[in-house]
Amino acid sequence: MSSARVGAARLTTRIKVTRTGDLKDGPRRARPARNMILQGDCVSLMKGLDAESVDLVFADPPYNLQLASKLTRPDQSLVDAVDDDWDKFADFAAYDAFTREWLSAARQVMKPQATIFVIGSYHNIFRVGAIMQDLGFWILNDIVWRKNNPMPNFRGRRFTNAHETMIWAARDAGAKNYTFNYEGLKAGNEDCQMRSDWLLPICTGAERLKDATGRKTHPTQKPETLLARVILSASKAGDLVLDPFFGSGTTGAVAKRLRRDYIGLERDGTYANAAVARIAAVEPLPEEAVATAPSKRSEPRIAFASLVEAGLIAPGAVLRDAKKRHAAVVRADGALSLSGFVGSIHKTGALAQGLPACNGWTFWHYEDKGRLAPIDELRTQIRQSLRAAAE
């Protein structure tokens, strides 16, 4: 089993533009080499990578299409099907063994909080999903890539196969704090949370890599829009993305553009070389364009007491809810007093409404020049002064 860096010299000269130093850190480097394509069997190669070093995995494994015969269009032209050797397996057992092996190896190199996307069709995705569950991955979503321009069903014997399925999974069942760019996705989707069905066109036109004779370089090149949404959903700038079936390098090209690092594994030298050239031509986006949207959860925690200490609200002040149905008195220690009960802004807010929980920051309001304003505005002031002090 031969595993070698493909055109390593070319890669370091061409691709290190986006990340310098990584390959020269020598003995003191804490992270594996990044932004490389390693040529060879992906299982062997993953076993050589550092354990728990990768933030995100995107995998587009062979689909095991099992095409029995040639297919022609109604005009008798031949459909250029996926008939490559890499998509041939003796039977389901062979495909399962292959799947178990590469998924296990991928799981080893994932950080505890890393997640993985695997794409497939009905030919293979059920086996892939079951094996993922068996190996301990924890499915977060299955995502449907709806193609707005799929190939029709030429024989009229089935529904147009108009989608592919991705499985998004965490490494472990208990995994918390995996990266999910919820706010950013929502903001870019009419302020509506992103759904599990994504409508995107297939890869055609100028984006589709062609060889010198005009033939497509890779039979199943994925669209960059798909990878962009995957990478933006589940990684941060600077994160390391691993693609064990790199193919024509869509993952690398999008990772570079979005200022993520990548490692691509590919057996086929023709694909790997095409990917090298492709990625070299990519220009990373400006940093502001790829910075992760700050989420409320990531903001520093502020104690309500610090508002009192800072003099933003006086002890003895009365807080009310927006509809002035409840009133509580601010104590010097930062607790609230509500008709005899003393507790946090959250506890008193919950008690006032008879609910099990409450966000006191948005429930309680203070009077500001005759206007009722949520105390969250005062928290924002504190956070702004903290940020100013940090600069």
Place this chain on the structure above:
Amino acid sequence: MSSARVGAARLTTRIKVTRTGDLKDGPRRARPARNMILQGDCVSLMKGLDAESVDLVFADPPYNLQLASKLTRPDQSLVDAVDDDWDKFADFAAYDAFTREWLSAARQVMKPQATIFVIGSYHNIFRVGAIMQDLGFWILNDIVWRKNNPMPNFRGRRFTNAHETMIWAARDAGAKNYTFNYEGLKAGNEDCQMRSDWLLPICTGAERLKDATGRKTHPTQKPETLLARVILSASKAGDLVLDPFFGSGTTGAVAKRLRRDYIGLERDGTYANAAVARIAAVEPLPEEAVATAPSKRSEPRIAFASLVEAGLIAPGAVLRDAKKRHAAVVRADGALSLSGFVGSIHKTGALAQGLPACNGWTFWHYEDKGRLAPIDELRTQIRQSLRAAAE
């Protein structure tokens, strides 16, 4: 394991309205009892049905949701989750064993040309799909039911789980001639072939069954629109549809409306009784409304020779293509002669174009009062006279 007909008396009196005689045919009946709900374990019940007797199976098995804790909405109200005992399994192995058992039993009662739809979510569908492939089912499509009104993700930690997946499969790998209403679906879809992604609302409002206290009768009642599309896609009027997880009887209600027969298997007496009442209230659509659109494939085959025999085209007549680039002579035996080559209308058409195949009916034209018309028009005439003769 108790298996019994639920309210059989009620069923025969209430439901036999749509189909009379089936339950009384006694010894000479060739088909099993139809339009019944059988109460009990679906595996035992399926083993009691005649082998190869069912035209279509729709199955909505437990999803094995594995919900660990309670979930509240942002307004602190509690989500009414599926926490029924029937959805609880010890582990994946137990779920797999259950799945293998019911799928095997279902496969036994399917006719060779029958097909099956199984619906599920990411919790179970990958296991179901892999087991179906292992058992010898041949997947025709995976179909995505996109919900236009799914429950949102309240914690903002995942994509909105906005779809469920159906697997449509034939009993065997080689199955041909399974029922697929391609033309009808296409005609009802802006003359565009039906895709593998279906956008349908979830079951709410008046359609949702409620008990006397106003609570939903069944936690996972499927919308009738979904069943209607399934049944219209893969069965004909009078076909027998089996639903081994009948629940509130959506499959039976839609089957009756569309003039299909059904057998429903259900363990829970409350669900079964609700289904009886529900189906009794259904009025079948007029026969014309559910007659299968005649497909081109189902039309009787016509030999070109019979056109000659019928005198619709004379031996020695010259046929041309639409652009008059080729000319062939009609022989008395129904073959064509094209510059020395003698063959069928299809073979000569292919030869003329240098293509591997050709539909001679649409390629070759004859001269009709100075107008060039495809010989397919003559075939249509023959078919019309055949139909007239049959009536």
Place this chain on the structure above:
DNA sequence: GGCTCATATGAATCGCGAC
């Protein structure tokens, strides 16, 4: 009756850090 507003709800594997 028509409109606005408030409320209810659906197959859901739904947080995270400090102590």
Place this chain on the structure above:
DNA sequence: GGTCGCGATTCATATGAGC
């Protein structure tokens, strides 16, 4: 490692009250 407590989080529909 378990417990505690802060405090972040929802979309499309249907229904019913109130005006």
